[in-house]
Amino acid sequence: MFKAAIYVNYKPSVLDPKAEAIKTALTRMDYHNVTDVVFGKYFEIVLDAADAETARTQVDHICDELLANVNMETYRFDLTEVSGVHA
C-alpha cells in the first residue's frame, strides 16, 4: 500500500483571489508581519500497487485527469509506503 500526499496550487502566473483575501484579512487583524500567502488543495490517497513506480505513475494520471486543472494549477506529491494503514 502506498500513500500519496498531493499538493495542488495555482501556477504563479495565475492570480489567486483566495490567497489575496486571506492576506487582506490578516492585515486587518493586525498581522502586518505576514509577507506572503499561498492557498492550495491537499489530498491524501491510499492505493494498492505492486511497486512505487506503478503507484507514482497512477497518482500522476489521477492528478492530470481529476484532481488538478493543469491549465491553471500545478501539482506535486510525496509517496510513502504504508503497511495497510488507511489515511
Place this chain on the structure above:
Amino acid sequence: MFKAAIYVNYKPSVLDPKAEAIKTALTRMDYHNVTDVVFGKYFEIVLDAADAETARTQVDHICDELLANVNMETYRFDLTEVSGVHA
C-alpha cells in the same frame, strides 16, 4: 523569516462529501485500487518573527482565528526558517 506549511482537514468524525465524490469518481474511472481519500486545504504563510517560538504562536492564532473552522476541522503545520525568500 519563517515559512509555515499549514494543513487543514475535516475531523475524522465529520463526513467529507468532497472526498467521497473523489472516491466515487476514481471508481468510475476504473481506479479500483484506491482505498482511501482525504481532502483538505493547504496554506503557506511567510512571516517575519523574532524566533521560531513567536512564529509558532502566531501561526496557531492565525489558524484558530481565520484559516480553520475549529468546530469541524483540525490543522497541523510545519515551520521552517527561510532567508527572506517568499513562498
